[in-house]
Amino acid sequence: MKALHFGAGNIGRGFIGLLLSRAGYEVTFSDVNQELVHALQERGRYTVELANESKDEETVSGVTAIDGRDLQRVAEAVAETDLVTTAVGVGVLKHIAPGIAKGLEQRRQAGTVHKPLHIIACENAIGGSTQLKEHVYALLDEQARAFADEYVYFPNSAVDRIVPIQNHADPLHVQVEPFYEWVVDRSQMAPAFKPINGVVYVHDLEPYIERKLFTVNTGHCVAAYIGYVHGYDTIQQAIADEKVKSVVYGALQETGQVLVQRFGFNPEEHEQYIVKILGRFVNPYLTDEVTRVGRSPLRKLSPNDRLVRPALLAYAEGIPVTHLATGMAAACKFDVSDDPEAVELQSLIRERDVAAALSHYTGIEEGHPVLVEAVKQYHQM
């Protein structure tokens, strides 16, 4: 069985590639980073280290890579593979769509390879695979769409593993937290699909993706933004400060009430889930920079993402949103010059003002109480 994975970065090597290889797939990575591509081609293997006391290490072998800029080569790989996965960033999905679309057309023309193909986006987003499907379908003609409707599946998934920026002499070596969770929507897959070991299959992904995104990712980004405001470099340092921790915990109480109401989770079990997540954030064997965890603030402030969606859901239910609003306010203080989204945000705040900028990116009207609270918090920071 062959798997083509887009994105040989931290999650690609440290999580998805590792699990697919363990499950017996021959993994080919597609990436635009030539250093990674050449190293994978030359060595065909890399090491994954767990962030625990014994630094357990596992070698992933039998892997290779292709140049993601080479459209023809990418299309051939799509035509030949049994499974496609991605971990490139949700904003990059549109850039990998042309190679996938061309590969699907080759599969159609080959006529014989009418076996189902699953394409799973492993990104931090609601409906990541559906978003990729839309980008791909926009490039297909009617015949190719009919073919894809019959033979190609885009199940959505939720992925959870903290993999920080890597600083090793070996560009392929990757250090990861021990915990991982990969949940895939079984109802969007071919009935005959052979399960991948280590993947959890569910028939309704919504509670899983929302619980993950609105707990792990909400908590993490609030820690990053508040930590940044307080001048901390890492998440570990930030959460050691009770002032930061209490905002993070408060935000997770707000999202927790939403999640318990929406999905009927047991409140005590959800509280345990929150405590477990907070424990993962402060793993002493990891160094996770606030600039990584807060990266791409415009994506994180977008209407369907980890701050705005739970805040609006909470507000609609009469649940207080002070801490989530504080997180949004702190996101507006995230002034990181090598993060293009932070640069854009700061420039709009300067050009107009924080209320106008927040309203623009969150989609919340300026007079809305959630936005008013966020602006108030911003001015108090």
Ligand SMILES: NC(=O)C1=CN([C@@H]2O[C@H](COP(=O)(O)OP(=O)(O)OC[C@H]3O[C@@H](n4cnc5c(N)ncnc54)[C@H](O)[C@@H]3O)[C@@H](O)[C@H]2O)C=CC1
């Ligand atoms: N790092 C983490 O802890 C987690 C990340 N995620 C999600 O996983 C995704 C990837 O994140 P990371 O691995 O941290 O980022 P990363 O930056 O380490 O990896 C992304 C890789 O995609 C490659 N790439 C960019 N454009 C490409 C293209 N057109 N074709 C092929 N490859 C391309 C980059 O060169 C890079 O190697 C994101 O959606 C992120 O939200 C999800 C859970 C945890």
Ligand SMILES: O=P(O)(O)OC[C@H]1O[C@](O)(CO)[C@@H](O)[C@@H]1O
């Ligand atoms: O910031 P992004 O790209 O959404 O992804 C990183 C996030 O995902 C996580 O790995 C959680 O699974 C956190 O480390 C971090 O908050």
